[in-house]
Amino acid sequence: METVNTTERLRKLRELMKIHKIDLYIVPSEEHISGFSGSAGTAVIALEKAALATDGRYFNQASKQLDNNWQLLKQGLEDVPTWQEWSAEQSEGGKTVGVDPTVITAPEARKLIEKIKKKGGTTLVGIEENLVDLVWGKDRPPRPNEKVKVLGDQFTGKKFQDKIEDLRKELEKKKSPGLIVSMLDEIAWLYNLRGNDIPYNPVFFSYATITPTTATLYIDSSKLNSDVPSHLGDSVHIRPYEAIFEDSKALSNSLTDQSTPNGNTSSTKPHKKFLISTKASWALGLKLGGEDKVEEVRSPVGDAKAIKNETELEGMRACHIRDGAALSEYFAWLEEELVTKGTRLDEVEAADKLEYIRSKHKHFVGLSFDTISSTGPNAAVIHYKPERGNCSIIDPKAIYLCDSGAQYLDGTTDTTRTLHFGTPSDLERTAYTLVLKGAIALDKAVFPKGTSGFALDTLARQFLWEEGLDYRHGTGHGVGSYLNVHEGPIGVGTRIQYSEVALSAGNVISDEPGYYEDGNFGIRIENIIMAREAFTPHNFGDKPYLGFEHVTMVPMCRKLIVETLMTPRERDWLNTYHKEVWKRTSHYFEGRDERTLKWLRRETTPI
Numbered sequence: 001m002e003t004v005n006t007t008e009r010l011r012k013l014r015e016l017m018k019i020h021k022i023d024l025y026i027v028p029s030e031e032h033i034s035g036f037s038g039s040a041g042t043a044v045i046a047l048e049k050a051a052l053a054t055d056g057r058y059f060n061q062a063s064k065q066l067d068n069n070w071q072l073l074k075q076g077l078e079d080v081p082t083w084q085e086w087s088a089e090q091s092e093g094g095k096t097v098g099v100d101p102t103v104i105t106a107p108e109a110r111k112l113i114e115k116i117k118k119k120g121g122t123t124l125v126g127i128e129e130n131l132v133d134l135v136w137g138k139d140r141p142p143r144p145n146e147k148v149k150v151l152g153d154q155f156t157g158k159k160f161q162d163k164i165e166d167l168r169k170e171l172e173k174k175k176s177p178g179l180i181v182s183m184l185d186e187i188a189w190l191y192n193l194r195g196n197d198i199p200y201n202p203v204f205f206s207y208a209t210i211t212p213t214t215a216t217l218y219i220d221s222s223k224l225n226s227d228v229p230s231h232l233g234d235s236v237h238i239r240p241y242e243a244i245f246e247d248s249k250a251l252s253n254s255l256t257d258q259s260t261p262n263g264n265t266s267s268t269k270p271h272k273k274f275l276i277s278t279k280a281s282w283a284l285g286l287k288l289g290g291e292d293k294v295e296e297v298r299s300p301v302g303d304a305k306a307i308k309n310e311t312e313l314e315g316m317r318a319c320h321i322r323d324g325a326a327l328s329e330y331f332a333w334l335e336e337e338l339v340t341k342g343t344r345l346d347e348v349e350a351a352d353k354l355e356y357i358r359s360k361h362k363h364f365v366g367l368s369f370d371t372i373s374s375t376g377p378n379a380a381v382i383h384y385k386p387e388r389g390n391c392s393i394i395d396p397k398a399i400y401l402c403d404s405g406a407q408y409l410d411g412t413t414d415t416t417r418t419l420h421f422g423t424p425s426d427l428e429r430t431a432y433t434l435v436l437k438g439a440i441a442l443d444k445a446v447f448p449k450g451t452s453g454f455a456l457d458t459l460a461r462q463f464l465w466e467e468g469l470d471y472r473h474g475t476g477h478g479v480g481s482y483l484n485v486h487e488g489p490i491g492v493g494t495r496i497q498y499s500e501v502a503l504s505a506g507n508v509i510s511d512e513p514g515y516y517e518d519g520n521f522g523i524r525i526e527n528i529i530m531a532r533e534a535f536t537p538h539n540f541g542d543k544p545y546l547g548f549e550h551v552t553m554v555p556m557c558r559k560l561i562v563e564t565l566m567t568p569r570e571r572d573w574l575n576t577y578h579k580e581v582w583k584r585t586s587h588y589f590e591g592r593d594e595r596t597l598k599w600l601r602r603e604t605t606p607i
Contacts, residue, residue, distance in 0.1 A: 004035025022098035053083035056472025091121025101126030101283035146196035157311025178211035252289035307506035315410030324553030332599035347386035368405035379522030397422035416526030432560035453492035454499035555603035578604035
């Protein structure tokens with residue numbers, strides 16, 4: 001992880017800012033301008049200074065990658081301003097703030113305008129040209145043009161026509177003339193299509209509109225595989241990707257006021273409004289006519305997508321068994337290479353081997369994110385990304401953390417295991433056991449319908465809290481079905497949005513508590529769990545109760561477990577889990593791979 005010199009790119013950006021008569025420029029989630037490569041960060045550039053805001057997952061990484069041009073805003077820490085607050089403070093004295101309106105949501109823009117004006121700034125303006133793209137110039141990679149393919153009903157479990165009809169019922173309930181869909185994973189799910197435009201996420205650049213009588217997909221038609229037109233049939237219109245803004249304006253113009261026979265506008269009937277997601281861009285909302293003609297809602301497509309049907313749930317079970325077998329084969333191989341053979345392997349070489357092993361399994365498409373293959377102190381960098389030719393040699397005497405996942409036609413995986421190939425310290429073993437206890441507590445939770453992930457978060461942290469320890473990331477995120485490995489709107493954590501959406505049967509989430517000592521080691525354990533109806537002796541308040549079913553099939557590291565810290569109930573859970581892992585994955589190795597079979601037998605032996 002190297003520091004990036006950003007002096008020249010900032011100079012060019014500030015020249016463009018002066019041309020557009022703005023004093024600050026906001027760049028959400030942009031690696032090119034700051035050099036920070038994490039997945040969550042917002043850069044704010046003033047004419048004399050610049051700041052990058054990110055959360056606790058990336059404090060360590062950002063401090064290494066940012067050069068002296070940047071101030072790091074550690075979000076969530078006391079007395080550290082948010083990027084919005086910092087922007088407003090810098091706008092004092094009548095300064096103007098600019099942003100590309102396609103990369104900020106309308107709610108974010110409104111809140112920011114309010115903060116800017118309160119601090120004495122002028123306002124926030126949308127700059128249609130993306131200034132960072134202009135700085136990038138000819139070095140900017142072209143937009144991907146990968147083919148879009150049909151995902152069959154045997155994987156989706158529901159025809160796209162039925163999904164659209166369900167969506168139209170929602171429009172009817174809200175008396176809305178239409179919904180504009182801008183989230184790429186929602187469009188892929190809605191039409192049962194998959195692409196490859198964004199690394200690790202099987203989505204494609206597109207927009208979609210659904211009205212009571214029409215369905216339109218905005219996409220470059222050259223991207224469509226030969227089977228897509230027949231799959232969509234006559235019920236879906238194909239329009240050029242760039243036409244969405246022109247068509248949105250036309251849709252806006254089609255909304256005429258309700259009028260009385262003499263032409264006067266009636267005040268007794270509410271205006272109809274188009275629905276857009278609260279995550280849709282500011283630009284899209286403006287083209288549709290702004291607040292007078294748009295209602296911002298949590299996307300009904302996103303809500304429907306998060307509740308997997310039985311076909312999708314069965315696919316998640318199946319792909320996690322195959323994926324678990326791949327991980328066990330990898331860990332057995334890695335242990336033999338490091339300990340028995342004394343091979344020098346760096347973190348990327350090990351990750352490459354894991355990808356190769358996964359690729360041999362049925363329905364494999366690719367990885368679901370960059371593999372976090374991290375040794376020793378690198379494991380303390382929560383979203384560490386080893387770089388080829390510039391990463392560490394794996395130390396068999398140190399903690400090794402591997403967070404990895406894959407895309408299969410029948411599901412998406414995301415698994416973290418922390419191992420030690422030598423003799424772990426007492427602190428490492430204690431921390432690991434506390435993290436494991438938290439993972440078990442969430443896995444075994446039973447709760448009434450209507451409970452949110454926000455309410456369950458303390459279950460995973462409680463044992464660390466008792467020791468004055470914690471971790472700076474969420475406990476769980478939603479997972480797509482052969483879609484994005486991070487999927488909303490549900491999750492488990494302290495983010496306020498997790499309190500707004502209750503968990504439902506069919507939700508698939510991660511269970512991943514951790515603990516990190518900067519400069520020393522990091523521990524994380526991650527299973528994928530599915531919310532299912534729980535059968536309880538009683539039914540207080542006539543409410544259904546929910547629990548979780550785990551689908552990840554990879555052993556925990558026995559060497560890191562302090563058995564005396566575990567209750568009989570926790571030991572029973574662990575032994576039952578390991579028995580299940582053996583039963584579901586050992587047949588992949590019997591008679592074919594004695595090394596992995598021996599490793600798996602050892603790691604799943606009851607404690």
